Amino acid sequence: MSSLVTQLKSDEMLLNMGPQHPSTHGVLRFILKTDGEIVTACEPDVGFLHRSIEKICEKCDYPGFMPYTDRVDYLAAMNANHAYALAVERLAGIEVPRRAQVIRVITDELNRIICHGAIGVGALGMDLGAATPFLHAMRERETVNDIIEELCGARLTYNYVRIGGVWFDLPDGFVEKVTAFLNHFELAWEEINRLLTDSVIFRTRLMNVGTITAGDAVSYGLVGPVLRATGIKRDVRRDQPYAIYPELEFDIPVGTGTFGTLGDCFDRHLVRVEEVRQSVKIVRQCLKLLEPGPVIAKVPKNIKPPAWADVYSAVEAPRGEMGFYLMSNGTGKAHRCKIRTGSFAAMSIISRMAPGMMIADLVAFIASLDVVAPEIDR
Amino acid sequence: MDKKSLLEMVSARFGDRIECGPEANPTPFIIVRNPQKDLLDIVKTLRDDSGFSFKYLATVAATDHPPVSEKKGEPPPPGPGHQFSTAVLKSYEHGTTLMVKAKLDRNNPHVPSLAGLYGAAIWHEREQYDLLGVIYDGHPDLRRIMLPDDWTGHPLRKDWTEQDNYRGIQTTRESMHDIFARRVKETEGYDFRRGGSAAGEETAES
Numbered sequence: 236m237s238s239l240v241t242q243l244k245s246d247e248m249l250l251n252m253g254p255q256h257p258s259t260h261g262v263l264r265f266i267l268k269t270d271g272e273i274v275t276a277c278e279p280d281v282g283f284l285h286r287s288i289e290k291i292c293e294k295c296d297y298p299g300f301m302p303y304t305d306r307v308d309y310l311a312a313m314n315a316n317h318a319y320a321l322a323v324e325r326l327a328g329i330e331v332p333r334r335a336q337v338i339r340v341i342t343d344e345l346n347r348i349i350c351h352g353a354i355g356v357g358a359l360g361m362d363l364g365a366a367t368p369f370l371h372a373m374r375e376r377e378t379v380n381d382i383i384e385e386l387c388g389a390r391l392t393y394n395y396v397r398i399g400g401v402w403f404d405l406p407d408g409f410v411e412k413v414t415a416f417l418n419h420f421e422l423a424w425e426e427i428n429r430l431l432t433d434s435v436i437f438r439t440r441l442m443n444v445g446t447i448t449a450g451d452a453v454s455y456g457l458v459g460p461v462l463r464a465t466g467i468k469r470d471v472r473r474d475q476p477y478a479i480y481p482e483l484e485f486d487i488p489v490g491t492g493t494f495g496t497l498g499d500c501f502d503r504h505l506v507r508v509e510e511v512r513q514s515v516k517i518v519r520q521c522l523k524l525l526e527p528g529p530v531i532a533k534v535p536k537n538i539k540p541p542a543w544a545d546v547y548s549a550v551e552a553p554r555g556e557m558g559f560y561l562m563s564n565g566t567g568k569a570h571r572c573k574i575r576t577g578s579f580a581a582m583s584i585i586s587r588m589a590p591g592m593m594i595a596d597l598v599a600f601i602a603s604l605d606v607v608a609p610e611i612d613r
Numbered sequence: 614m615d616k617k618s619l620l621e622m623v624s625a626r627f628g629d630r631i632e633c634g635p636e637a638n639p640t641p642f643i644i645v646r647n648p649q650k651d652l653l654d655i656v657k658t659l660r661d662d663s664g665f666s667f668k669y670l671a672t673v674a675a676t677d678h679p680p681v682s683e684k685k686g687e688p689p690p691p692g693p694g695h696q697f698s699t700a701v702l703k704s705y706e707h708g709t710t711l712m713v714k715a716k717l718d719r720n721n722p723h724v725p726s727l728a729g730l731y732g733a734a735i736w737h738e739r740e741q742y743d744l745l746g747v748i749y750d751g752h753p754d755l756r757r758i759m760l761p762d763d764w765t766g767h768p769l770r771k772d773w774t775e776q777d778n779y780r781g782i783q784t785t786r787e788s789m790h791d792i793f794a795r796r797v798k799e800t801e802g803y804d805f806r807r808g809g810s811a812a813g814e815e816t817a818e819s
Contacts, residue, residue, distance in 0.1 A: 282760060282761075285759040285760070287769075289744070289769060325639045325640075326639055451732065453668050453669060454731055454732040454733065455731075456669060456670050456731065456732070456737075469705045475703075475710070541637075543691055544637075544638050544639060545638065545639070545640065545642070545699075545712070546638075546639035546640045547640045547671065547672070547710055547712060548639075548640070549671070556671070558672060558701075560674040560699070560701060562676055564690070570676065571674065571676045571677070571769075573672060573674035575671055575701075579736065579737075580733055580736075583732070583733065583735060583736035584732070587732070
């Protein structure tokens with residue numbers, strides 16, 4: 236029982252937001268204590284989608300756990316695949332061929348484009364009542380889904396990255412199709428962006444709302460666009476690089492506070508908009524780096540890392556750092572797996588930020604954090 | 614900064630209050646010898662000292678090691694009959710990762726909470742309490758987070774067994790493999806063409 240229920244005063248109201256609420260993007264519940272329209276306390280109630288993926292990992296062998304990582308964050312499954320593969324490779328000391336690394340970065344960034352495009356930016360608009368940009372973004376997402384479906388046969392839960400490389404080589408005409416998509420998308424993105432960012436209503440709803448200070452962001456372990464919107468230039472791709480990211484040229488956009496306060500909802504939106512442009516730039520560079528070669532290393536059928544070694548390795552997923560803590564026990568199965576996700580950290584700050592907000596602003600705030608329910612609960 | 618120099622720096626700073634992990638480990642770690650006394654102090658120094666500046670708590674991951682009989686040829690687990698509470702600290706300035714482990718008695722796993730140092734620890738420690746039963750002393754809000762309040766046991770412990778039912782809902786069921794095997798056994802000797810047991814049919818004819 237939540238402690239909020241027992242401490243209610245007579246002029247206060249207890250409001251249940253969720254578990255089925257259009258703005259929560261999945262099954263999430265918030266217990267709100269409100270005074271009129273103003274939230275005085277908020278308690279997120281998570282766990283509705285808890286499937287104990289960490290326990291499943293202890294029962295599966297290392298390659299067999301790969302499909303489950305898709306379900307951690309179904310909107311950015313490629314990044315989750317990559318994070319897990321990287322952790323096992325570091326644990327077992329497996330080298331990945333160069334072509335596989337380039338393909339991984341291409342698919343990661345394509346995934347980031349559709350994830351930020353359709354959900355991070357598009358769904359933020361939809362939560363505030365602007366459905367059109369969301370549908371435009373979903374149309375672009377379909378193209379990427381088709382391209383990736385040709386690559387690995389799946390549209391959302393890819394299961395494409397393998398320990399030591401990737402599953403298949405690129406199909407014929409992949410490079411041309413991706414180039415054609417990017418040429419089209421760059422223009423479409425500016426159009427979607429004009430519909431949202433330049434809209435006065437959209438701006439007014441987001442500016443000076445839900446301002447997270449840099450100190451809070453670091454203390455609460457926020458990652459990804461939410462952290463960068465507070466003006467802190469931190470990105471796993473740059474600070475602890477993996478794959479071929481050190482060779483690539485890209486900027487890390489940070490919040491500037493030009494329109495509102497530094498670290499408000501609008502800054503988070505702008506950071507995502509700019510990150511998509513950077514991802515387009517990265518994919519274009521990677522397409523030039525593709526050279527013929529093997530796409531998967533020679534990996535033993537039963538991967539047995541040294542006993543009682545443990546690793547924490549992270550990648551930059553669309554929602555920030557996604558890390559896997561793995562401990563081996565000398566057999567083909569992990570002893571312990573802990574998944575660290577960006578949404579979990581972002582949820583933990585809501586109860587701190589919510590007091591004093593209007594209920595409608597809380598919806599905008601949650602949408603701008605871009606949390607995904609299965610990623611919180613795992 | 615590479616792993617070796619980080620471990621040297623940490624061991625020079627804290628001396629025999631900590632035990633350094635092997636250098637071959639993919640991610641460097643230290644074990645605090647007396648977590649009740651030293652853990653908070655050491656983590657605070659790691660956070661605030663500009664030489665380390667581990668400003669960011671990535672995650673808290675507890676591990677469970679039940680007591681086992683040693684098997685031949687296999688290296689023994691690091692602490693049979695113990696739990697470890699591992700705090701993963703990261704420094705973006707230096708690009709380093711360090712895991713700070715505290716070894717706890719499995720039957721009475723108490724460890725000081727890091728919630729006073731990192732806001733992120735509040736939820737991460739709640740999750741470890743929920744799933745592994747580690748008790749974080751001084752935590753402001755130590756409740757279950759993923760599972761319902763009236764759930765019994767901590768599922769990520771190695772010796773956890775599922776409760777039969779939760780509020781009248783059955784939680785376990787026969788596996789499909791077992792059901793199939795049982796059905797095969799039940800229909801043994803049954804003649805499907807004649808609609809009766811093969812033995813019974815013979816007696817009827819004779």
